[in-house]
Amino acid sequence: MLRFGKYTFDIATHGLVMGILNRTTDSFFDNGAYFEFSKFLERAEELVSSGAEILDVGGVKAGAGPAISTQEELDRVVPAVSALVERFDVAVSIDTWNSIVLDEALSVGGVCGNDISGFGDPKYLEVAARHDCGVIATHIRLAPRVPDPDPVYHDLYGQVCEFLTLKVNDAISSGVDRQSIVIDAGLDLGKTTAHSLELLARTGELIDDVGFPLLLSASNKDxxxxxxxxxxxxxxxxxxxxxxxxxxxxARIFRVHDVKGTRRALEISEAIADSVSPSRQVL
Known part of the structure; x- marks a missing residue:
């Protein structure tokens, strides 16, 4: 079972689809198509009707770009989260590495912090524990928004596994519920194509070795x-x-742009997997 706030999901065999909702002007995929609030809400309606069980709202893109202040990120994210919670009965996660933004967004109904920085903000886990929300621990080599064009690892899998194990232990020590913790290998985040492909191929090993559910964030990546x-x-x-x-x-959580296509593909995969062998269980 996976718990994000008031939402509990049985992920033994079921894949959860997390729809990406960017309130940014410079996303690599939509280039700000949903920055206008009415367009943002229309997109949210489309994602929910297509089968999204989680909506992931972000106000700052991961890649390099113009500086975004905390206040600007708050202005982009908090009203958006509030509107989604009011309109839809789905879990809303916040794609932020800023504990101030997380705190405010959880206060209006968000239930998960999706942090690609690996909890780089020292107050992040404290905020998450206080709100009893979910957290997603992601591997990254440097930091969000810092270019990393030629990353080198002496042991890619071992370093990613060690990093994520440390982060989930930090979350537990901070008071986050074990059933509310998810890991993400961070494909493309300080990784070459070969690195990302290796980690994708070793998804099952990573789940077994770290012992927590895994979110795949691969949608349309480089x-x-x-x-x-x-x-x-x-x-x-x-x-x-x-x-x-x-x-x-x-893997049991999938952060994607194409919710409808992914949902249909997962339904087929779930049916096939259930018919031929017991599904992989995650701790």
Whole structure:
């Protein structure tokens, strides 16, 4: 079982689809198409009707770009989270590495902090524990928004596994419920195409070794384009293929742009997996 605030999910065999909702002007995928509030809400309605069980709201993109102040991130994210909670009965996570933004967004109904920095803000886990929310611990080599064009690891898998184990232990020590912790290998975050592919292929090992459910955030990322030279508009099939591979390896949360396509692919994968063998259980 996985618990994000008041929401509890049975993920033994079921894959959860997390719809990406960017309130940014410079997202690598939508380039600000949903920054206007009315467009943002229309997109949320589309994602929920397509089968999203979690909505992930972010106000600052992960990659390099113009500086965004804490107040600007608050202005982008907090009203958005409040509006989603009022309109839809789905779990809302906050894609932020800022504990101030997390605190405010949880106060208006968010139930999870999705932190790609690996809890770099020293107050992040304290805030999460106080709100009894979920957290997603992500591996990153440097820090969000810091270019990392030529990352080098002496032991990619070992370093990622060690990092994530440390972060989940930090979360538990801070008072976060074990059933509310998720890990993310951080594909493309300080990783080459080869690095991301290795981690995707070793999804099952990572789940077993760290002992927590895994979120796959692969949707339309550069490693998919890097395989065959596809630009971002042509990466949809690769994104769904990555989700299926990760599901069969034991991943159970999928952060995606294409909710409808991913949901349908997972339904087929779930049915096949259930018919031929017992599904992988995560602790």
């Amino acid at each position: 490693f998919i384009g890097g395989l065959l030279g596809y630009d971002v508009s042509a990466r949809g099939p690769g994104s769904i293929s990555s989700a299926i591979i990760a599901y069969l390896e034991g």
